[in-house]
Amino acid sequence: MSVTYPAGFTASGVTAGFKPSGLPDLGLLVGAPGTVAAGLFTSNRVSAAPVRLSRVRLAAAGPRAVVVNSGQANAATGSAGDADALTSTAFVSLAMGLDPDDLLQCSTGVIGEPLHLDLFEDGAAKLVASLGPRGGDAFARSIMTTDTVDKQAQADAPDEGFRVGGCAKGVGMIAPDLATMLAFVTTDAVVPARDLHRIAQEQLASRFNALTVDGCTSTNDSVLLFASGAAGGAPVAPGSAAWVHLSEAVAKVGESLLRQLAADAEGGTHVLIVEVTGTGADQDARVIAKAVAGSPLVKTAVFGGDPNPGRVLQAVGASGIPVDPDRLDVWFGETQLAAGGIIAPDYFTGGEVAETARSHMHDPDVHIRVRVGDGRGKSRALGCDLSYDYVRINGEYTT
Amino acid sequence: MSVTYPAGFTASGVTAGFKPSGLPDLGLLVGAPGTVAAGLFTSNRVSAAPVRLSRVRLAAAGPRAVVVNSGQANAATGSAGDADALTSTAFVSLAMGLDPDDLLQCSTGVIGEPLHLDLFEDGAAKLVASLGPRGGDAFARSIMTTDTVDKQAQADAPDEGFRVGGCAKGVGMIAPDLATMLAFVTTDAVVPARDLHRIAQEQLASRFNALTVDGCTSTNDSVLLFASGAAGGAPVAPGSAAWVHLSEAVAKVGESLLRQLAADAEGGTHVLIVEVTGTGADQDARVIAKAVAGSPLVKTAVFGGDPNPGRVLQAVGASGIPVDPDRLDVWFGETQLAAGGIIAPDYFTGGEVAETARSHMHDPDVHIRVRVGDGRGKSRALGCDLSYDYVRINGEYTT
Numbered sequence: 001m002s003v004t005y006p007a008g009f010t011a012s013g014v015t016a017g018f019k020p021s022g023l024p025d026l027g028l029l030v031g032a033p034g035t036v037a038a039g040l041f042t043s044n045r046v047s048a049a050p051v052r053l054s055r056v057r058l059a060a061a062g063p064r065a066v067v068v069n070s071g072q073a074n075a076a077t078g079s080a081g082d083a084d085a086l087t088s089t090a091f092v093s094l095a096m097g098l099d100p101d102d103l104l105q106c107s108t109g110v111i112g113e114p115l116h117l118d119l120f121e122d123g124a125a126k127l128v129a130s131l132g133p134r135g136g137d138a139f140a141r142s143i144m145t146t147d148t149v150d151k152q153a154q155a156d157a158p159d160e161g162f163r164v165g166g167c168a169k170g171v172g173m174i175a176p177d178l179a180t181m182l183a184f185v186t187t188d189a190v191v192p193a194r195d196l197h198r199i200a201q202e203q204l205a206s207r208f209n210a211l212t213v214d215g216c217t218s219t220n221d222s223v224l225l226f227a228s229g230a231a232g233g234a235p236v237a238p239g240s241a242a243w244v245h246l247s248e249a250v251a252k253v254g255e256s257l258l259r260q261l262a263a264d265a266e267g268g269t270h271v272l273i274v275e276v277t278g279t280g281a282d283q284d285a286r287v288i289a290k291a292v293a294g295s296p297l298v299k300t301a302v303f304g305g306d307p308n309p310g311r312v313l314q315a316v317g318a319s320g321i322p323v324d325p326d327r328l329d330v331w332f333g334e335t336q337l338a339a340g341g342i343i344a345p346d347y348f349t350g351g352e353v354a355e356t357a358r359s360h361m362h363d364p365d366v367h368i369r370v371r372v373g374d375g376r377g378k379s380r381a382l383g384c385d386l387s388y389d390y391v392r393i394n395g396e397y398t399t
Numbered sequence: 400m401s402v403t404y405p406a407g408f409t410a411s412g413v414t415a416g417f418k419p420s421g422l423p424d425l426g427l428l429v430g431a432p433g434t435v436a437a438g439l440f441t442s443n444r445v446s447a448a449p450v451r452l453s454r455v456r457l458a459a460a461g462p463r464a465v466v467v468n469s470g471q472a473n474a475a476t477g478s479a480g481d482a483d484a485l486t487s488t489a490f491v492s493l494a495m496g497l498d499p500d501d502l503l504q505c506s507t508g509v510i511g512e513p514l515h516l517d518l519f520e521d522g523a524a525k526l527v528a529s530l531g532p533r534g535g536d537a538f539a540r541s542i543m544t545t546d547t548v549d550k551q552a553q554a555d556a557p558d559e560g561f562r563v564g565g566c567a568k569g570v571g572m573i574a575p576d577l578a579t580m581l582a583f584v585t586t587d588a589v590v591p592a593r594d595l596h597r598i599a600q601e602q603l604a605s606r607f608n609a610l611t612v613d614g615c616t617s618t619n620d621s622v623l624l625f626a627s628g629a630a631g632g633a634p635v636a637p638g639s640a641a642w643v644h645l646s647e648a649v650a651k652v653g654e655s656l657l658r659q660l661a662a663d664a665e666g667g668t669h670v671l672i673v674e675v676t677g678t679g680a681d682q683d684a685r686v687i688a689k690a691v692a693g694s695p696l697v698k699t700a701v702f703g704g705d706p707n708p709g710r711v712l713q714a715v716g717a718s719g720i721p722v723d724p725d726r727l728d729v730w731f732g733e734t735q736l737a738a739g740g741i742i743a744p745d746y747f748t749g750g751e752v753a754e755t756a757r758s759h760m761h762d763p764d765v766h767i768r769v770r771v772g773d774g775r776g777k778s779r780a781l782g783c784d785l786s787y788d789y790v791r792i793n794g795e796y797t798t
Contacts, residue, residue, distance in 0.1 A: 046716030046724040046740065076712050078725065078741040111709030112742025219713055296695070296785075300793035310510030313475050314618055317445030325445040326477065341445065342477040343511030386695075386794070391787050394699035 002152035004136035005165030006188035008032040008228025011135030013142025016123030018071025018109065018116065026123050027068040027142035028092065029184060030131060035064035035228045037104065038197040040205050042221035048075035049085040049115075050105040051220060061101040062193060066224055067092045067127075068143045068182065070169070071109040072116065075219035084115040091117075095124035096131075106182050106222050108145055108169065140167035143182055146393065147171050148264055153256035157245035162189040162231035164249040168257040170221075171266045183208060183223045183257055188231035189246050195238055200225045203250040207258050210286070210381045225250070258382060263364075266393050268384025270302055271365045279377030284321045289381035291319035292368060299386035302366050307332035307357035309343045316370055323372045331369040333360030401551035403535035404564030405587035407431040407627025410534030412541025415522030417470025417508065417515065425522045426467040426541035427491065428583060429530060434463035434627045435592040436503065437599035439607070441620035447474035448484040448514075449504040450619060456500055461592060465503040465623055466491045466526075467542045467581065468519070469568070474618035475511045483514040490516075494523035495530075505581050505621050507544055507568065539566035542581055545792070546570050547663055552655035556644035561588040561630035563648040567656040569617075570665045582607065582622045582656055587630040588645050594637055599624040602649040606657050609685070609780045624649070657781060662763075665792050667783025669701055670764045678776035683720045688780035690718035691767060698785035701765050706731035706756035708742045715769055722771045730768040732759030 004011050009031055016026035031037075039058045041051050057063050067089060074081050085105055093100045107115070130138070140150040147169050154165040170181030185204065204223050236242045262271045274293040276285040292298055295315040301308040309330045316323060330338035335357035337344045346353035360366065366385075403410050408430055415425035430436075438457045440450050456462050466488060473480050484504055492499045506514070529537070539549040546568050553564040569580030584603065603622050635641045661670045673692040675684040691697055694714040700707040708729045715722060729737035734756035736743045745752035759765065765784075 044713065044716040045720075045722050046712045046727070073709075076709055076724075076737065076740055076742045078739060080741075110747075111713065112737075113747050114744075219716060296789070297793055300790055303790065304794035310472075310475055313445045314443065314510065317443040317618060323444050325475075328445070338475065338511075340477060341475055342479075343475050345513075348509075348512050386790060388787050388790050390695070391699055391702065391785060391790060394696055395703035395785070 001134065002136040002140055002154055002165045002167040003029055003184050003186045004133055005154040006163040006186050006228060006230070008035065008188050008230025009186050009226070010131040010133050011139035012127055012130035012132065013135065013138035014123060014126050014130055016069065016119045018069050018119055024138065024142035025070045026127055027139040028127050028131060029066050029139055031064040031226045031228045032230055033064070035226055036191065036193040036196055037063050038193065038200040038225045039104070040200055040208070040223040042219060044219050046076065046219050048073055048107060048220040049077060049081035050074055050107040051222060052082060053085040053089065054104040054106070054222065057101055057104055063102050063104045064226065065098060065102060066104040066106060066184065068106045070143050070145050072107060072113055073109045073111045073220050074107045074115045076112040077114060080114065084117060087117055088115055088120040091120045091124040092127065096128040104224060106220065108143065108182060108220055111219060136165065136167065143167070143169045145169065146266070151257050151260035151264065153253045155249040155252040157249045160189070160233070160242045160245055162187055162246065164253045166253040166257050168261055170261055171264050181208070181211070181221045181261065185225045185250060185253055186228070187246065187250065188228045190229040190231065190233055190235045191227040191246070192235055195236065196225060196227050198238065199247055199250055203247050204254045207254045211258055211261060211383070262382045262384055265384035267387040267389030269387055270385045272299070272302055272383045272385060273365055273367050274381045275369045275378070276372065277378040278371045278373040278375050279321070280375040281377045282379050285377045285379035286381070287321050288316055288319045288370065288372065289379050291315050292370065293381035293383035296386055299383070302361065303385035303387045305358065305361040307335070307337060307361055309337040309347060312368060312370060313338060313341065316372065327373050329371040332357040333367050335360065400533065401535040401539055401553055401564045401566040402428055402583050402585045403532055404553040405562040405585050405627060405629070407434065407587050407629025408585050408625070409530040409532050410538035411526055411529035411531065412534065412537035413522060413525050413529055415468070415518045417468050417518055423537065423541035424469045425526055426538040427526050427530060428465050428538055430463040430625045430627045431629055432463070434625055435590065435595055436462050437592065437596040437624045438503070439599055439604050439622040441617055443618050445475065445618050447472055447506060447619040448476060448480035449473055449506040450621060451481060452484040452488065453503040453505070453621065456503055460500040462501050462503045463625065464497060464501060465505060465583065467505045469542050469544050470508040471506060471512055471514055472508045472510045472619050473506045473514045476513060479513065483516060486516055487514055487519040490519045490523040491526065495527040503623060505619065507542065507581055507619055510618060535564065535566065542566070542568045544568065545665070550656050550659035550663065552652040554648040554651040556648045559588070559632070559641045559644055561586060561645065563652045565652040565656050567660055569660055570663050580607070580610070580617060580620045580660065584624045584649060584652055585627065586645065586649065587627045589628040589630065589632055589634045590626040590645070591634055594635065595624060595626050597637065598646055598649055602646050603653045606653045610657055610660060610782070661781045661783055664783035666786040666788030668786055669784045671698065671701055671782040671784060672764055672766050673780045674766070674768045674777070675771065676777040677770045677772040677774050678720070679774040680776045681778050684776045684778035686720050687715055687718045687769065687771065688778050690714050691769065692780035692782035695785055698782070701760065702784035702786045704757065704760040706734070706736060706760055708736040708746060711767060711769060712737060712740065715771065726772050728770040731756040732766050734759065
């Protein structure tokens with residue numbers, strides 16, 4: 001159900017013809033009138049036309065729907081791409097009698113190819129006709145590109161009687177040239193747009209920013225949060241118990257989607273979770289955590305089942321954040337393998353400590369913890385290992 | 400000959416026992432009395448003990464020799480590592496009757512393992528006894544770890560009668576845990592230490608900093624430049640014709656070593672050369688060039704023979720440098736595949752333009768050029784593609 005789990009949402013997913021495979025590739029998510037939205041978009045300077053369109057519409061009006069096509073990114077397409085984004089969304093808003101400004105757009109797929117407007121024109125009626133309150137599954141499947149499974153999540157805030165649902169896609173920046181991480185989260189709580197944006201920032205931004213499959217920020221990354229208000233009651237006010245519960249439910253859905261994304265990452269055989277503590281600022285810890293989770297040497301070590309503290313120290317030292325090399329502690333799972341910047345002798349002699357760490361490397365989730373000092377700053381990054389399949393997916397199947 | 404090509408240098412390389420393979424693993428390069436040195440070292444905060452020792456000795460005295468062991472990095476070894484660096488160099492300087500402060504040290508190999516001092520003690524006499532004016536080849540081979548070939552270069556400044564030679568090693572940050580890029584350049588020109596440092600900065604720093612195999616800055620990276628003065632004559636003065644010729648010869652040797660390093664990069668099947676023009680400052684161009692050359696998606700595309708302009712645009716946009724996405728031009732070889740941020744339609748339809756670019760991908764050197772505007776800033780990065788072998792070398796053979 002996911003995005004249609006909360007009241008006040010309908011969704012659909014159909015085959016329009018973007019994907020040669022014939023799998024569903026056009027999705028629509030619509031909130032009831034009064035629904036408000038918040039969005040987080042890629043920081044890539046080369047942003048796609050649908051990202052630019054959605055940014056403008058979110059800033060200007062109160063969009064309550066989003067159309068998603070998978071197979072074409074409509075990125076690096078210039079002003080023609082902007083015109084195509086306008087036209088393609090117009091086909092859909094016309095078909096459902098929606099104000100064009102109320103419709104957001106996400107696109108994921110091949111970069112640079114001009115958008116096939118005819119597929120929007122032909123598919124719009126079917127897409128709208130398929131809308132339904134149980135359409136969340138179809139929507140979640142229609143946004144997939146090289147994802148091997150759909151990613152859906154839901155959570156409740158029973159005290160207040162509202163629900164949160166979500167779905168996401170993304171397995172790497174591109175494969176073969178299929179871009180983008182997309183996530184959609186819905187709730188039926190009553191939340192003014194400005195407060196909804198705050199929840200998106202607080203509960204979703206840092207979470208999704210902690211994900212790194214290959215360090216490649218897509219041109220089309222988007223996270224959209226919708227609140228239909230269908231659960232009724234007073235607006236959820238910042239600081240109230242309802243606010244905390246809504247935040248927790250959104251966080252729970254976001255966390256679940258994040259884990260599902262990391263687990264389905266291109267070629268990944270392990271989820272890699274890097275926690276960094278002891279910096280002055282959280283931001284410094286975040287940079288270090290992403291440097292470790294993104295290091296090809298750490299990633300190949302995880303693929304090879306090697307709890308390699310030297311590679312972690314190397315990545316920490318190269319992160320650009322000033323650290324005292326003589327204060328660095330590193331754990332793999334529960335096992336400390338470097339203390340005060342010195343690697344445990346056991347790692348080389350293959351003693352019991354090393355064996356405990358090595359056995360942790362067989363777990364689906366590999367935890368690396370780094371303490372860099374006594375500061376209160378901390379952060380986390382999620383990623384995956386680097387395997388032959390990443391090279392195969394991104395190298396071999398492009399021609 | 401390489402490092403012993405200029406007059407005033409002797410070198411040697413012997414098997415001391417650091418490498419299980421029994422291949423040469425201890426090298427010594429000595430300049431005649433009066434030789435001056437300049438050094439460039441890793442920016443990694445986790446620097447190795449030999450790097451710290453060499454930094455101190457370069458700042459304090461006038462070192463004229465360097466001992467190199469391959470097989471152990473003496474990094475992440477704490478203050479015991481510093482003591483071991485002192486002791487190990489003392490064995491060598493004692494054996495050759497050299498002031499300890501005159502001897503620099505480089506180490507490359509496994510991170511974290513305590514240095515085998517006995518191997519220095521046992522090997523020092525043989526190492527010193529082997530010193531000779533034709534020892535450059537033996538030295539160049541003794542510093543190799545997973546390098547498949549030794550890297551040597553030489554150049555002349557015939558007008559002034561002086562020579563420049565050099566050798567280097569390094570194929571990735573670590574494999575399996577064998578770290579480090581090392582380069583040694585020698586000349587017999589007469590150059591005061593301060594001016595020599597300037598030449599190292601001007602001709603070697605930016606060149607070696609442009610190299611990225613996997614974006615992983617080693618704990619032990621070092622580039623050393625020695626001038627013996629054995630060619631005689633007046634000191635080479637900044638701004639003189641001799642200065643220009645010396646700079647050119649050092650640049651030529653540096654460039655050759657750089658290309659040899661990129662060509663032998665771990666798992667690399669192509670050298671990747673990324674040129675960026677049109678930024679305001681050179682530094683911005685450098686960041687963009689390294690972002691493109693370091694992008695796993697660009698690297699796998701090069702491995703797959705795909706001249707993929709979308710992945711290049713993605714990497715440029717994500718580099719953190721502000722660029723106008725509508726001004727981005729991209730060439731593969733001589734073929735323009737993106738203009739004004741828009742990808743050439745031919746890339747998708749497989750027309751003649753795309754075929755020309757695709758055939759360039761079979762060349763040993765793949766050239767990617769990016770123009771981001773009208774600024775005068777420009778820079779370059781050298782790297783390699785990302786292949787199965789990189790994953791194999793760094794993933795499988797660690798345990």
